[in-house]
Every structure is written in C-alpha cells, then in structure tokens.
Amino acid sequence: xxxxxxxxxxKPTWLTEATNWAPEKFRQTKNFFAEVRSELKKVTxxxxxxxxxxxIVVVVxxxxxxxxxxxxxxxxxxxxxxxxxx
Numbered sequence: 001x002x003x004x005x006x007x008x009x010x011k012p013t014w015l016t017e018a019t020n021w022a023p024e025k026f027r028q029t030k031n032f033f034a035e036v037r038s039e040l041k042k043v044t045x046x047x048x049x050x051x052x053x054x055x056i057v058v059v060v061x062x063x064x065x066x067x068x069x070x071x072x073x074x075x076x077x078x079x080x081x082x083x084x085x086x
Contacts, residue, residue, distance in 0.1 A: 046054075
C-alpha cells in the first residue's frame with residue numbers, strides 16, 4: 001500500500017479490498033462446507049434401534065425427575081410453611 005492510499009493500478013486501496021472481499025468470502029464458505037462434508041463422512045452414526053432406545057431413556061428419566069422434583073417441592077413447601085407458621 002502506498003502513502004497516497006492507492007494501489008498500483010491507481011484505484012483506492014479500500015476499493016480494491018472491497019472488490020476482493022466477496023470472492024474471498026465465497027471461497028472461504030465453499031471451503032468450509034467441503035470440510036464439513038468431509039468430517040461428516042467420518043462420523044459413526046447410531047443405528048435406529050440405538051436412537052430409539054436412548055430417546056426412551058431420556059424421556060423416562062426426564063419424566064421421573066420431573067415428578068421427583070415436583071414432589072420434593074411440595075414437601076419442602078409444606079415443611080417451610082409449617083416451620084414459619086404462615
């Protein structure tokens with residue numbers, strides 16, 4: 001970059017940088033998605049029975065702890081209401 005703010009072709013350097021920005025971003029984006037695709041090919045995906053089994057475990061565990069915490073909340077609410085006398 002020269003002191004007068006122009007590149008070798010006489011255009012302002014900011015204009016040169018602006019015109020090079022879009023193609024460079026397009027190239028970077030294209031490269032990113034190519035790498036993502038390459039990495040996804042390396043992933044070992046679970047089978048449908050594994051997905052179903054782990055989903056059932058998550059749902060059952062969530063429901064269990066939901067009821068557990070609800071019961072604990074009721075119990076502690078009653079306990080503190082009696083202790084504090086309100």
